[in-house]
Amino acid sequence: MWDDxxxxxxxxxxxELQKLENQMGRAITGDFRTTNLxxxxxxxxxxxxxxxxxxxxxxxxxxLLSLPKGNQAKSLPGGNTPMGQRMVNFSQYSxxxxxxxxxxxxxxxxxxxxxxxxxxxxxxxxxxxxxxxxLTLWMxxxxxxxxxxxxxxxxxxxxxxxxxxxxxxxxxEAYNAECAAIVRALAVAVGQAKRNNFGRVRIFTxxxxxxxxxxxxxxxxxxxxxxxxxQAIEILRKQEPAVEIEILFCPAxxxxxxxxxxxxxxxxxxxxxxxxxVEWLTFADATRATQRATSLAHLRRSDGKEVAGSTVMVxxxxxxxxxxxxxxxxx
Numbered sequence: 449m450w451d452d453x454x455x456x457x458x459x460x461x462x463x464e465l466q467k468l469e470n471q472m473g474r475a476i477t478g479d480f481r482t483t484n485l486x487x488x489x490x491x492x493x494x495x496x497x498x499x500x501x502x503x504x505x506x507x508x509x510x511x512l513l514s515l516p517k518g519n520q521a522k523s524l525p526g527g528n529t530p531m532g533q534r535m536v537n538f539s540q541y542s543x544x545x546x547x548x549x550x551x552x553x554x555x556x557x558x559x560x561x562x563x564x565x566x567x568x569x570x571x572x573x574x575x576x577x578x579x580x581x582x583l584t585l586w587m588x589x590x591x592x593x594x595x596x597x598x599x600x601x602x603x604x605x606x607x608x609x610x611x612x613x614x615x616x617x618x619x620x621e622a623y624n625a626e627c628a629a630i631v632r633a634l635a636v637a638v639g640q641a642k643r644n645n646f647g648r649v650r651i652f653t654x655x656x657x658x659x660x661x662x663x664x665x666x667x668x669x670x671x672x673x674x675x676x677x678x679q680a681i682e683i684l685r686k687q688e689p690a691v692e693i694e695i696l697f698c699p700a701x702x703x704x705x706x707x708x709x710x711x712x713x714x715x716x717x718x719x720x721x722x723x724x725x726v727e728w729l730t731f732a733d734a735t736r737a738t739q740r741a742t743s744l745a746h747l748r749r750s751d752g753k754e755v756a757g758s759t760v761m762v763x764x765x766x767x768x769x770x771x772x773x774x775x776x777x778x779x
Contacts, residue, residue: 582646583637591625601629603636650694662677
């Protein structure tokens with residue numbers, strides 16, 4: 449199996465393939481030998497040999513990961529062998545797994561107002577949000593070029609910005625971070641509602657896909673966050689029954705203060721996990737909020753058979769340490 453180590457034998461094999469591709473590119477384009485190879489590859493629509501080999505290896509690893517449970521080949525990626533570790537590098541597999549919940553009562557609605565409006569109206573609404581009563585939260589998720597992911601939730605505290613920055617590990621998608629950020633924003637509202645009655649909680653995000661995903665808790669990517677959002681809203685309504693909860697789209701890169709601060713902090717959480725005040729997502733953080741009886745109940749099919757409800761398994765990337773998270777409302 450090809451790997452990207454810099455050993456002489458492996459590198460020479462890649463170079464041999466690249467020389468063949470160079471000849472193919474010149475044959476296709478009719479260019480001279482002195483023509484820049486980057487131009488030749490682009491004009492002939494060929495990909496570098498190293499990228500082709502890496503992609504083939506990645507597809508092989510993903511096929512192994514998609515095998516049914518019980519198949520021994522499924523355990524190869526990430527195993528305690530040199531090959532298993534190299535497979536992790538090929539697939540960018542973080543060790544994080546999300547399995548499906550099968551609620552006995554079926555999907556449930558999100559008890560919050562969701563607004564995804566056109567850019568002009570959304571920008572105007574976001575700009576005047578800080579001057580309105582209630583609690584206004586801004587959030588963003590980010591993934592850097594090295595595969596690090598993180599999110600941030602910010603709010604105004606007098607004339608300063610307060611918030612949370614969370615590093616989620618490596619090789620997760622920005623989509624996961626954005627879904628997790630909305631859930632964390634709801635958790636912040638729950639924590640602050642213990643001391644104050646806001647009457648209105650507004651959460652602004654530029655992630656339309658994350659907003660749409662949280663409107664239903666049907667099986668699929670992001671279901672964990674959709675369930676956590678419903679649990680947080682349920683707790684918040686118990687503390688303040690008449691509270692209005694709104695999740696709104698906010699266009700990015702429009703100079704809106706809350707959105708800009710959240711975006712900056714999210715990038716910091718993704719790329720500099722050891723920086724001051726950046727929290728690490730741990731196994732307990734990711735699973736604590738998903739323990740509910742309906743998710744663990746048996747789903748009764750129409751033919752009378754029962755399927756056990758599955759669980760969510762999350763493994764945080766090393767290191768396992770986590771900075772102490774301050775209580776909600778602390779600076």
